[in-house]
Every structure is written in structure tokens, then in C-alpha cells.
Amino acid sequence: MDDPREPYELTHELHPDDRRLVVKESPLNAEAAHPALAAAITPPGAHYVRSNFDAPAIDAAGHLIAVEGAVAEPFTLAAHDLASLPQRSVTVTLECAGNSRMGMSPLPHGEPWATGAVSTASWSGPSLTTLLDRAGLRDDVVEILVSGADRGTPAGAREATRFARALPLDKARDPDVILAVEMNGSPLPPEHGAPARLIVPGWYGMASVKWVARIAALTTAYEGWFQHERYVYLSGRERRPVDVVRVKSMIVAPEGNTGVARGRVTVWGWAWSGAAPVAAVDVALDGEAWQPAALDPPLAPHAWRRFTASIDVAAAGRHVLRARARDAAGRVQPDVAAWNEHGYGNNAIAPVVFYVY
Amino acid sequence: MDDPREPYELTHELHPDDRRLVVKESPLNAEAAHPALAAAITPPGAHYVRSNFDAPAIDAAGHLIAVEGAVAEPFTLAAHDLASLPQRSVTVTLECAGNSRMGMSPLPHGEPWATGAVSTASWSGPSLTTLLDRAGLRDDVVEILVSGADRGTPAGAREATRFARALPLDKARDPDVILAVEMNGSPLPPEHGAPARLIVPGWYGMASVKWVARIAALTTAYEGWFQHERYVYLSGRERRPVDVVRVKSMIVAPEGNTGVARGRVTVWGWAWSGAAPVAAVDVALDGEAWQPAALDPPLAPHAWRRFTASIDVAAAGRHVLRARARDAAGRVQPDVAAWNEHGYGNNAIAPVVFYVY
Numbered sequence: 001m002d003d004p005r006e007p008y009e010l011t012h013e014l015h016p017d018d019r020r021l022v023v024k025e026s027p028l029n030a031e032a033a034h035p036a037l038a039a040a041i042t043p044p045g046a047h048y049v050r051s052n053f054d055a056p057a058i059d060a061a062g063h064l065i066a067v068e069g070a071v072a073e074p075f076t077l078a079a080h081d082l083a084s085l086p087q088r089s090v091t092v093t094l095e096c097a098g099n100s101r102m103g104m105s106p107l108p109h110g111e112p113w114a115t116g117a118v119s120t121a122s123w124s125g126p127s128l129t130t131l132l133d134r135a136g137l138r139d140d141v142v143e144i145l146v147s148g149a150d151r152g153t154p155a156g157a158r159e160a161t162r163f164a165r166a167l168p169l170d171k172a173r174d175p176d177v178i179l180a181v182e183m184n185g186s187p188l189p190p191e192h193g194a195p196a197r198l199i200v201p202g203w204y205g206m207a208s209v210k211w212v213a214r215i216a217a218l219t220t221a222y223e224g225w226f227q228h229e230r231y232v233y234l235s236g237r238e239r240r241p242v243d244v245v246r247v248k249s250m251i252v253a254p255e256g257n258t259g260v261a262r263g264r265v266t267v268w269g270w271a272w273s274g275a276a277p278v279a280a281v282d283v284a285l286d287g288e289a290w291q292p293a294a295l296d297p298p299l300a301p302h303a304w305r306r307f308t309a310s311i312d313v314a315a316a317g318r319h320v321l322r323a324r325a326r327d328a329a330g331r332v333q334p335d336v337a338a339w340n341e342h343g344y345g346n347n348a349i350a351p352v353v354f355y356v357y
Numbered sequence: 358m359d360d361p362r363e364p365y366e367l368t369h370e371l372h373p374d375d376r377r378l379v380v381k382e383s384p385l386n387a388e389a390a391h392p393a394l395a396a397a398i399t400p401p402g403a404h405y406v407r408s409n410f411d412a413p414a415i416d417a418a419g420h421l422i423a424v425e426g427a428v429a430e431p432f433t434l435a436a437h438d439l440a441s442l443p444q445r446s447v448t449v450t451l452e453c454a455g456n457s458r459m460g461m462s463p464l465p466h467g468e469p470w471a472t473g474a475v476s477t478a479s480w481s482g483p484s485l486t487t488l489l490d491r492a493g494l495r496d497d498v499v500e501i502l503v504s505g506a507d508r509g510t511p512a513g514a515r516e517a518t519r520f521a522r523a524l525p526l527d528k529a530r531d532p533d534v535i536l537a538v539e540m541n542g543s544p545l546p547p548e549h550g551a552p553a554r555l556i557v558p559g560w561y562g563m564a565s566v567k568w569v570a571r572i573a574a575l576t577t578a579y580e581g582w583f584q585h586e587r588y589v590y591l592s593g594r595e596r597r598p599v600d601v602v603r604v605k606s607m608i609v610a611p612e613g614n615t616g617v618a619r620g621r622v623t624v625w626g627w628a629w630s631g632a633a634p635v636a637a638v639d640v641a642l643d644g645e646a647w648q649p650a651a652l653d654p655p656l657a658p659h660a661w662r663r664f665t666a667s668i669d670v671a672a673a674g675r676h677v678l679r680a681r682a683r684d685a686a687g688r689v690q691p692d693v694a695a696w697n698e699h700g701y702g703n704n705a706i707a708p709v710v711f712y713v714y
Contacts, residue, residue, distance in 0.1 A: 021675075022673075022674055022675075023674050023675040024672060024673070024674040024675070025672075025673045025674055026672075026673075029674070102677060102708060102710065105692040105693045105705065105706070106706070107641075107643075107644055107677060107679060107708055108644055109643070109644030109645075110644060111675075112643060112675050112676065112710065114675075284464075286464075286466070286469065287464055287465055287466030288466075315381060315382075315383075316381070316382045317379055317380050317381035317382055317386070318378075318379075318380045318381070318468075318469050318471075319469065320459060320464060320469045322464060335463040348462065349463070351459060353469065353471070
């Protein structure tokens, strides 16, 4: 705690129980465990996993990706050839759209995510736009649909479907949107979409399609299950696909429900936003006034940013800390996030309880 | 878990750590710990404690209580003489007005109570109305002010004050409002107000004044600190003294963040309401539909009521349970309770997370 940069990298091997917390065994859904969240780059085996369907059986050596639709020259590419295209690396804080769903009232349907469905990794692979350029997009293309090899019948659906999400053309052409074949310098693990996963920095995780099997240029908006029925903000008359990650922060220390000695307490955590860089974080003890935290230099344009504050806690007993992030676009974490039927985008300030002795 | 009546009484001695959870050491504020909440009558040393000031130094043998104000014959009574008046026993679920404050957003000022500032005990002593009758109330009396021997300067106040609360005359005359000298058949413990504590069934705990030193009949509404500045619902233009306990429920099993085997899971807990008897409790798993729980026979008119439900949980992983109580007056626990500046009366449905393996 004394060295403010120490938590950037863990100096010890994490026990498996300190890596991921399983929310559902099948299909695998797991949060990053608290000890893993102390590292800037989430340690191996700790990055959160969100799966709508079981991981497909893929023969990585022979896996093909079709690039087709409204293009001049559709083609099919072997996944193992992606590594021979120009590579780009992006360090990205990914957050599940349903992260913190359990904090919404009334409790929405969906996986009961607490606050650990957020993690940071470095991903490498060719830019999506490299493949789009090779295919030659027609002038009337509006969206790029990316489909995974995973398939099933979602709860509430009448028929089976693949996991698939569309990106607006502008976003799909962002060179930082890549088809990752490596994660943190190692081959992509199966649960993260091997052999190829789309990585869409700044957007909630549903856009980062795993086990990519097909890339299709569309001339009308896609209205498949995961674009129109799920991963939409649905409330009253509103129905809008989930997209950019909302500004949010997470207190890492003190850890919730642990004890610290009275006196100066170092508070630190991470803050992130999809729309713009994090500009400020404030912290508050108990019901008291907000005070500014210090921000460490940014790690990377699409990664979370570390904040620290030193606060004086004199009274023994239970206390509550809160952190509130603001981004350069002026967005501020709310006390309560707008409720929606599936509980997406909950970026509300999350109080952390700790004890002083 | 198999015998639905077993949790009514604990068959083992509780470790001190399993009795109370200290929220503040001085003045003492402590919640009932989870293991203690499994008993209908909260075990010795486990009943929650709320103190605004440190316990006063009282010589119980010589402690006097003044009964005065707008009465025909003011008098002073030795506390030890209360036991020789006609005794009445009431079994009461007391809840702190600030219980569940930590569930409100934005976080209000005040002690950071989680969900354990609620407990049940049997209290004995003379009815308050016996003393009022002896003094002879004037016709123009509107409130009975009860003051404790505890004194201090509250945070935010300019001057020192005693803890004191007024009851409307009707409520003060309810024979179930007693000056307790015994708790669960033993002499009142110091932290619960020895030698005499007012017990006001159906009202939040602030009305149950500890260390009673003075009972005064008033002809105008009392506007002291704890009636007008604290223990008031304060929000926008609303300013209303906190009074009747709102309908609420608490899931005792499964315990939050514990694991249970997959299959039929017995869910049980307590429900209470100050306004009317509990009429129904519903439970819901994850985001699913509400289903009715069974209610055990009432323990006592002013005590919580036990509910049980058996639900099938097939999938391994994390799950969420909710319980929602309804009382005979038609009041139903809300998803979100109305926010107010000091965070009183939060009776919102409180999801409990558990794991199935």
C-alpha cells in the first residue's frame, strides 16, 4: 500500500480461487476475483468470461472465417493466416454490459453479475478494417455483422441462433477494432474465443464477438436476437442497442468487508469510460463531502486509469467509501443508473464497506 | 433446515463474534450478527444496540424518574419501584430507523447500518399509561415526551441535549407501550437502557427511549433535536417525524454468499410491519416470477413472522433470492424505498446472493 505503483503488477502467483469466481458453469460465465483486480493487466486465467452459449468445438488449424455480404470480392480466410497480416496491439478494459446488474432494483433478468465482470488485457491481431478493405465494401454498407461459431437457443427465444453482433461502419473501421489472435502475448484461450475474437475498445463486451466465423457487410441495420432482443436498453418505449461503455469506477482497496488500522487509509481503484478518457475521480467517506483523488498517468487509451486518495479515518467501526469518476466528455457516474429490463449499463457509484480497528 | 420450527430457537451457545457486529465503538452501535438472526427471540448479547450518546453513569438503586408537565399531580418515582407496579410483557421486533441505510443511493449521512439493526425480545414492565393515569393528564395534553439520562452534543448541533422523543397521546396510552425493566426475563442490560427503557411496539427504535429519566405531558408538539432535526423523513419540502415501522422482510437462509447443494433449497426468513400483521410473503429466484411463501403462525402481535419456501435450483453457480412482504393493511415492500436525507425507513426488497454447487 505504501508504494502507489506496486499494485500495477502482482508480484505473486494467484491461487485459482483468487482468479475467477464462477457465476454459471455452463455456459461458462465467471467474474474476475477481487485479488486479480489489483493488477492493471488482469492476470492469466482471471479475465472475466461471458458466454451466451457453450464454447464451440473448433479445429483451430482448419477454422475458416468468411468475409462476405455487400462486398466487391467475398473471400474466406483461414484463421491461422490472421497472424501473417499486419498486427496491432490494443490494451483494453472490457466490461460486460451486465456487470453490476445485481445492483439494479428491481432485479432484472440475466446473469447475476456483481462488480467483477470487468478486466483488462492486451490483445493483438489484424485490424478488422484490413479485412474489410481486402473485400472492398460497397458504398451502401451501413453495418458490419460479426458472427461467432457458437450457437444455441437463448432463453426466451423460439429458435436457435448464432451469437452475432453488428457494428456501425464508422466503428468497424476504427483501426483499434481488431481480430485478436493473441491475448497478453499468448495464443487466445478457448474461453476467450480462440482462434479469433473481435475486440471493440470502448464498447461493452457483447461487441467483442468470440470464435469469429463470419464477417458480413450489411446494407440495412441488423435485427438479430443479440441486437434487438438482448443487449438492448429496454425500458418503456426505449429500445436501443447497448454500445459505448459508461463512465465508471471501482474501489480495489480497502477491499470490501475487510479491516484496516485507524489513521490514514490509502484508497485506490480503477476508473474507465468508453466515450472519453477519465478526467477525474472523487472519493467520499461515509456520508461526507467528495474530495478529489489523484490520477496516475493513463496506461493506454482504452484501458482503465488508476486513482488514489489518502483519507483520515479516526473512529473505530464500520465505514463506507464511494468513488465517482468523470470523463473528459463531462459524463459523471450517477448515484443510480437508469433501470432497464435486462439490467445493462449499471455504472452507479458502488459503496464499499470496510472496518477500522 | 428439515424441521421448519427448529430455527425458532438456537440449540447452541453463540460465540461472541456471532452475536453482534460493532458498527461504532463509542457510543456503542452494533448490529445483530447473522447467526443470531436465526432465532425468533434474539439471543442474549445479540440484540442490536443503537446509542446516540454514551451510556450514562446511572446508580440504578437511586435512579429517579420524574413524571411531570401538564398533569394534575407531578411525582417522582424510584426506578426500582417500577417492578412493583402491574407488569406487562410484550414480545417486540425492534428495528432501527436507519437499518439498511447503506442500501440507499445516494448514501445518506448517519451510521452505516447494513441489515442487522433489527432484533426481537420480550420486554416486561408497567404500561406507560399506568404512570400517566397516576399523574392525571390535563385535557389539553397532546404528546408525552420521554427523555433519557444520556446527553451530548449531536454532530451538527450547536448545543448539548438529552436524547428525548415525544409520542402522540393516543400511542402513549396504548397499554403495550411499557417502561421495561426486564428483557427476556432478566434485568435490563445497561446498553439497552437500564434501569428503565420505554418500549414502543410497532414504531422504529428511536421511540423506545433508553435510560428513562423524565416523562413529561406536553400541550404543544415537541420540537427538540431528535424530533425535528433527526429521526425525521427529510426530503425536498417534506419534514415528518419517523414513526411506524414499514413492512419489511429479511432472508435468513440461505445465508448470503454461502453455498448450498443443487436441488430443493429451503428459503426462510422473517417479515414484520408496524402498521398491521404480516399477511403474505413472496419469494423470487434470480429474475423470475414471485411465488408465495408459507407463513408460520404469528409469534406475538408485535413480533416478526417466519416465512418459508422451497424452491428448485438446478443450475450450479451464483443465484439471487428476494423476499417481499405484504401486511394486512395492504402495504407492500417496494423495490426502492423513498430516499430521504438521513436514510430512514429503508424497507426495500434486499436481494441475497448465494451459490449452488
